[in-house]
Amino acid sequence: MTTRSIPRHQAIERHLRSRIANSQPGDAVESDSDLTALFNVSRMTVRQAAQRLADEGLIYRVPGVGTFVAEPKVHRDIARLRSFTEEMARRGAVAGSRILVAELRTGSTEELAALHLAPRAKVTHVRRLRLADDKPVAIENVVLPMSCSAVLAEDLEHGSLHDALRALGEIPTNASGTLVAINADDEDAELLAVAPGTALLVEERLIVNESGQPLEKTQTRYAGDEFVFHVSLAR
Known part of the structure; x- marks a missing residue:
């Protein structure tokens, strides 16, 4: 299955997981607006993908500041x-x-x-x-x-x-x-x-x-x- 054929929120999730794997705790990842533009999707789709990773403890979001790589659990x-x-x-x-x-x-x-x-x-x-x-x-x-x-x-x-x-x-x-x-x-x-x-x-x-x-x-x-x-x- 190619990236183009999978749901967009899954493509965003894969992208973020790749970023996390090559980052250190505390590093920033793309903002919602950056991901919205990169994948040409709605903010709701971006938030759906990011929330899954936040629920897993892989990232944390600071309102008004950004999204960051969490200490691995x-x-x-x-x-x-x-x-x-x-x-x-x-x-x-x-x-x-x-x-x-x-x-x-x-x-x-x-x-x-x-x-x-x-x-x-x-x-x-x-x-x-x-x-x-x-x-x-x-x-x-x-x-x-x-x-x-x-x-x-x-x-x-x-x-x-x-x-x-x-x-x-x-x-x-x-x-x-x-x-x-x-x-x-x-x-x-x-x-x-x-x-x-x-x-x-x-x-x-x-x-x-x-x-x-x-x-x-x-x-x-x-x-x-x-x-x-x-x-x-x-x-």
Whole structure:
């Protein structure tokens, strides 16, 4: 499909995305009037295209001043089950981790119930500071059955936990969860390099394997000003 055959607002959006990719945060992009003249369209069409990028956190508009490239945020599609590593790759970022905890321990009552394990059973616990292009953006706390303990021998600072699970024959297949907002405590703030009290987004997920058995209970605390979550809804 050529540029001429696509809707004009999509052509404008592609143009702006190209400009953003070759610009630095704070750089100005064309004004509405410049884009109106360049593409020979109405201001409404220009604003439709620009608003999509603003909603994604790629640009910001200052009334009476102009439109500027925003500090890049990490975009996550919560309608699809992807690992952090996969999400970062889709967004052009390099995923990394700093291991905070990697151990076998006795599971809590809540963890054992979620994973359908017997009382006082052991669990595999991995807690990591997740990095995007070496910048701390999330704190991930994962609990797995003891049968998955072989993942502790893997390189979880540079590799994907889900890849390690697949190598064991455990395929993360479906997930359910919640997303809430909290304020960063002192430990969160230190790890994420934010001020105490900064807004965080907390995602709780329970992932099951191909047989429908609970495989992974995860809590991830995201730096609120670093992430944009995309949700698709259908009636």
